[in-house]
Amino acid sequence: MANSILEVKGIKLAFGGVQAIDDCSFxxxxxxxxxxxxxxxxxxxxxxxxISGTYRPDEGHVIFDGKDVTRMPNYARAQHGLxxxxxxxxxxxxxxxxxNLLVVRQGQVxxxxxxxxxxxxxxQAQTKELVAEANEILNTFGLYRLRNEYAGNLSGxxxxxxxxxxxxxxxxxxxxxDEPMAGVTPALIERLGQHxxxxxxxxxxxxxxxxxxxxxxxxxxxxxxxxxxxxxxADGTLAELRSNQEVIDAYLGGGARERVGS
Amino acid sequence: MxxxxxxxxxLLVTFFTYNIFVIGLNIQFGYAGILNFTVITFMAFGxxxxxxxxxxxxxxxxxxxxxxxxxxPWPLAMLAGVVASGALGYLVGLIxxxxxxxxxxxxxxxxxxxxxxGLFGNNNKLFDGWSGLFNVNQPFQSxxxxxxxxxxxxxxxxxxxxxxxxxxxxxRLYASPLGRSMRAIREDQDVVDSFGRNSFKVRxxxxxxxxxxxxxxxxxxxxxxxxLSPAGWTTGETFVVWAAxxxxxxxxxxxxxxxxxxxxxxxxxxxxxxxQVPSHPNLIPNLRNVIIGGLVILxxxxxxxxxxxxxxxxFLEVPLVDKYAQGFPGDEPENALSPAAxxx
Numbered sequence: 001m002a003n004s005i006l007e008v009k010g011i012k013l014a015f016g017g018v019q020a021i022d023d024c025s026f027x028x029x030x031x032x033x034x035x036x037x038x039x040x041x042x043x044x045x046x047x048x049x050x051i052s053g054t055y056r057p058d059e060g061h062v063i064f065d066g067k068d069v070t071r072m073p074n075y076a077r078a079q080h081g082l083x084x085x086x087x088x089x090x091x092x093x094x095x096x097x098x099x100n101l102l103v104v105r106q107g108q109v110x111x112x113x114x115x116x117x118x119x120x121x122x123x124q125a126q127t128k129e130l131v132a133e134a135n136e137i138l139n140t141f142g143l144y145r146l147r148n149e150y151a152g153n154l155s156g157x158x159x160x161x162x163x164x165x166x167x168x169x170x171x172x173x174x175x176x177x178d179e180p181m182a183g184v185t186p187a188l189i190e191r192l193g194q195h196x197x198x199x200x201x202x203x204x205x206x207x208x209x210x211x212x213x214x215x216x217x218x219x220x221x222x223x224x225x226x227x228x229x230x231x232x233x234a235d236g237t238l239a240e241l242r243s244n245q246e247v248i249d250a251y252l253g254g255g256a257r258e259r260v261g262s
Numbered sequence: 263m264x265x266x267x268x269x270x271x272x273l274l275v276t277f278f279t280y281n282i283f284v285i286g287l288n289i290q291f292g293y294a295g296i297l298n299f300t301v302i303t304f305m306a307f308g309x310x311x312x313x314x315x316x317x318x319x320x321x322x323x324x325x326x327x328x329x330x331x332x333x334x335p336w337p338l339a340m341l342a343g344v345v346a347s348g349a350l351g352y353l354v355g356l357i358x359x360x361x362x363x364x365x366x367x368x369x370x371x372x373x374x375x376x377x378x379x380g381l382f383g384n385n386n387k388l389f390d391g392w393s394g395l396f397n398v399n400q401p402f403q404s405x406x407x408x409x410x411x412x413x414x415x416x417x418x419x420x421x422x423x424x425x426x427x428x429x430x431x432x433x434r435l436y437a438s439p440l441g442r443s444m445r446a447i448r449e450d451q452d453v454v455d456s457f458g459r460n461s462f463k464v465r466x467x468x469x470x471x472x473x474x475x476x477x478x479x480x481x482x483x484x485x486x487x488x489x490l491s492p493a494g495w496t497t498g499e500t501f502v503v504w505a506a507x508x509x510x511x512x513x514x515x516x517x518x519x520x521x522x523x524x525x526x527x528x529x530x531x532x533x534x535x536x537x538q539v540p541s542h543p544n545l546i547p548n549l550r551n552v553i554i555g556g557l558v559i560l561x562x563x564x565x566x567x568x569x570x571x572x573x574x575x576x577f578l579e580v581p582l583v584d585k586y587a588q589g590f591p592g593d594e595p596e597n598a599l600s601p602a603a604x605x606x
Binding site: 052054073074075076078079083084086090091092093094095096098099100102103104106108109110111112113115116117120123127128131132135136139144148150166170 | 431434435438439440441442443445446448449450452453454455456457458459460461467471572574575576577578579582
């Protein structure tokens with residue numbers, strides 16, 4: 001088995017009487033793009049929140065890069081390179097696109113009060129480098145022209161691209177994308193998928209995608225983890241899962257099976 | 263002439279101290295989005311603690327009671343006042359910033375203000391209760407002996423210099439990566455957290471820095487007037503500071519200056535000297551509040567970002583080295599999101 005960058009073991013989490021995640025375990029291999037699929041209410045988004053540290057599980061462990069991060073707050077996990085995006089675009093609306101990217105880079109000199117006040121030369125030089133780097137990233141995503149626009153003024157699709165480019169700026173090792181294609185035109189879906197593939201190949205970023213669009217999953221994901229009713233139901237390639245009766249019953253259904261198979 | 267000069271000096275000191283209050287609030291609200299609805303309590307904390315550190319031990323025979331009375335030299339006492347105000351900011355932050363956001367946080371600050379007001383007013387052993395402290399030692403009094411206005415004008419220069427330092431500090435903070443993190447937290451705290459910043463720490467920093475700055479303004483106030491009682495720091499005063507920030511423009515320190523000039527000096531202070539209407543002694547003060555309230559409503563209605571809105575960040579940029587830099591498909595707005603852009 002290849003080196004797994006993320007492992008979740010026996011996660012349980014209940015909200016009141018609802019057992020959102022019920023003893024769920026799976027692992028993600030380093031350098032892969034893995035899809036997390038399942039019907040609505042399967043606990044996918046909850047799982048993303050557990051992995052990223054927004055929720056604490058009642059039981060179980062999250063192991064990132066060999067380290068147990070279950071009790072680590074979300075910002076500390078992010079410092080280790082475990083990042084996430086949100087289901088709805090959450091850009092910093094009243095800041096420019098460029099600033100949106102500048103904020104997220106960790107380890108800047110001017111982040112501490114002392115550094116901000118007394119090492120201005122140092123952080124100014126650093127900011128200059130980061131601006132150049134951010135512009136390159138924005139250029140790749142076709143957002144260079146909009147770099148000095150307030151992020152809140154962008155269209156829905158453009159905001160999606162800002163989300164992804166912002167995540168790239170933060171230099172993640174594993175990026176959790178919670179429905180990155182939701183409410184996006186087919187043309188942009190194609191393009192986002194292309195970007196994800198490139199980031200995976202060129203920068204070696206591992207991805208976990210929560211996604212309903214199986215065409216996208218088929219195109220870019222090497223492995224699929226299926227969740228249903230808070231449990232891990234199956235995993236493998238989409239082709240393997242298509243012949244798995246349990247998965248078909250829970251999620252794919254007859255129509256989807258034909259569509260995916262075509 | 264001498265009277266006018268003294269009046270102008272007072273207006274200038276008021277202008278400078280309000281500027282300091284508004285900049286302090288701007289760091290909390292304009293930068294980090296913290297709704298502090300008890301700005302004036304921090305001013306009182308700074309002022310009172312300055313007073314009890316600089317004044318001699320309370321003389322029981324005079325029936326004026328207060329704690330400490332250490333008779334420290336004024337610069338040290340000034341530091342003590344500022345530290346006290348920052349410490350209160352830290353305490354409120356501990357209670358309110360960890361779990362609470364926006365409106366709930368605002369309620370905690372309001373409650374804190376009411377508590378402190380009641381405590382300091384009703385307990386006459388702390389800071390002499392409702393009668394407040396007076397005859398507070400003022401700096402520069404020993405050198406300003408020739409003319410009554412001499413002290414005032416020395417103080418104009420002093421408070422002006424302090425304001426300048428605060429102003430430079432606030433602007434550097436704004437431009438720094440720390441300031442950028444604060445503004446990002448104002449926009450969306452969870453996202454900042456999920457990108458590896460401890461947003462609680464950054465918000466706490468903004469809370470304490472703001473409190474310290476307001477505390478500086480408080481110390482200057484009592485140094486200039488030489489007295490302060492709870493009547494001088496009612497909840498209403500907080501909203502004068504808020505009005506100045508909202509009218510002037512949040513997250514823009516130049517806006518803070520315009521706001522404090524307009525609201526605090528022109529409307530709040532200048533109208534204090536309009537002759538009273540004998541049959542209605544409260545008419546002028548009430549009208550003043552009506553005017554300030556109206557000003558806030560008008561500005562939120564017609565210019566929600568304030569007279570001087572937050573400036574758009576601009577960076578010195580070097581041209582792209584990328585091959586797409588010229589004639590990139592994204593340069594055409596209608597093609598901005600075409601799939602061709604990634605495949606070109």
